[in-house]
Amino acid sequence: MISKKNITLLGFILSTLIFTGCGPTYVTKGTEFPKMYEQQPRSILILPPMNESTDAEAKDYYMTTTEMPFALMGYYTFPTEMVADIMKQEGVYDTEVLYNLPLDKYYEYFGADTVLFTRIKKWDVSYMVIESTLTISIEAKIVSTKTSEELWGYTGTVIVDLAGGTGSGGLGELIAKVIVAAINTATTDYVDHAHTANKRLIYTLPFGPYHELYMKDQTIKLVDQTPINN
Amino acid sequence: MRAPKKITLFSVLATGFLITGCGSQPKPLYNYGDYSASYYHSKKELSAESALELQKSIEYSIENATNSRSNRVAPGMYANLGYIYLKSGNSAKAIESFHKEKSIYPESAHFMDRMIKKIEVAEGKTND
Numbered sequence: 001m002i003s004k005k006n007i008t009l010l011g012f013i014l015s016t017l018i019f020t021g022c023g024p025t026y027v028t029k030g031t032e033f034p035k036m037y038e039q040q041p042r043s044i045l046i047l048p049p050m051n052e053s054t055d056a057e058a059k060d061y062y063m064t065t066t067e068m069p070f071a072l073m074g075y076y077t078f079p080t081e082m083v084a085d086i087m088k089q090e091g092v093y094d095t096e097v098l099y100n101l102p103l104d105k106y107y108e109y110f111g112a113d114t115v116l117f118t119r120i121k122k123w124d125v126s127y128m129v130i131e132s133t134l135t136i137s138i139e140a141k142i143v144s145t146k147t148s149e150e151l152w153g154y155t156g157t158v159i160v161d162l163a164g165g166t167g168s169g170g171l172g173e174l175i176a177k178v179i180v181a182a183i184n185t186a187t188t189d190y191v192d193h194a195h196t197a198n199k200r201l202i203y204t205l206p207f208g209p210y211h212e213l214y215m216k217d218q219t220i221k222l223v224d225q226t227p228i229n230n
Numbered sequence: 231m232r233a234p235k236k237i238t239l240f241s242v243l244a245t246g247f248l249i250t251g252c253g254s255q256p257k258p259l260y261n262y263g264d265y266s267a268s269y270y271h272s273k274k275e276l277s278a279e280s281a282l283e284l285q286k287s288i289e290y291s292i293e294n295a296t297n298s299r300s301n302r303v304a305p306g307m308y309a310n311l312g313y314i315y316l317k318s319g320n321s322a323k324a325i326e327s328f329h330k331e332k333s334i335y336p337e338s339a340h341f342m343d344r345m346i347k348k349i350e351v352a353e354g355k356t357n358d
Binding site for chain 2: 042043060061063064065067068071072074075076077078079080081082085109110111112113191195210211212
């Protein structure tokens with residue numbers, strides 16, 4: 001016999017399962033990035049980004065956006081432009097080579113506790129008849145120069161609808177939308193959106209030694225990205 | 231009739247807190263000024279003007295550093311400035327800036343010492 005009570009319980013369990021399955025799961029900084037709290041790095045050497053997008057200029061432009069936010073999180077950030085220049089003087093021009101150097105070299109040369117690797121996954125506009133979107137997606141990783149372990153990693157993505165709004169979809173409106181999208185593409189500054197992508201990944205980074213919340217932010221929640229990263 | 235008075239006092243206090251909470255934004259940890267925008271501009275349009283604009287934004291950020299939560303010059307700013315001096319051939323001012331970076335941020339000491347030594351070797355001032 002199924003009692004009324006049992007049905008209510010079953011309903012409750014089912015709805016819980018549905019809710020868990022749909023929305024994002026949350027983790028905390030402390031459980032997601034315990035090695036940041038164990039190793040307590042003080043400095044980050046920001047390397048030029050690895051450009052995996054179709055836009056050749058993305059590398060130079062994105063490079064100008066990383067120094068400030070990571071410093072504002074409380075870390076000593078080495079001057080990005082100067083570091084890139086020095087590496088060239090040492091004969092390393094290729095980012096690919098830079099990303100494959102043994103990590104202790106960065107400790108030896110710069111005295112850096114960690115290295116920040118960034119990959120520009122997407123930096124482009126896709127034109128569609130119905131809608132045109134601009135997508136910027138950045139994958140960032142902080143790796144220890146002493147243990148070579150990844151201490152932190154997160155991906156920030158921004159998708160911008162360039163035409164804007166949804167309407168009846170008549171032919172005249174579609175043409176208008178394509179024109180609007182073309183104008184918006186010409187005037188849109190990708191870098192503004194890159195700053196937003198940075199904000200979407202950096203909030204998950206544990207604060208560094210120059211920030212008031214250093215070692216006090218373990219319970220701050222963030223969206224779990226583990227399945228995407230693996 | 232004490233209760234209404236209390237409520238009035240409470241609401242005055244609450245309103246006060248609300249106004250303070252909305253109006254005053256916390257200062258950023260460092261004062262970067264226009265550094266990020268000038269850096270981007272210098273990459274977008276490589277020219278003598280954009281390079282000068284970048285140098286000015288770095289100088290502004292250093293001069294107005296106390297207008298921030300940390301009261302300190304932001305990481306890398308003195309190093310950036312020193313590197314600009316170095317590229318323009320002013321090694322004395324470059325070394326001075328690298329020393330300043332090091333004194334504010336000991337994390338940079340290893341790198342700054344390496345830069346200073348490089349300059350000294352290039353100028354034949356080293357003893358070893």
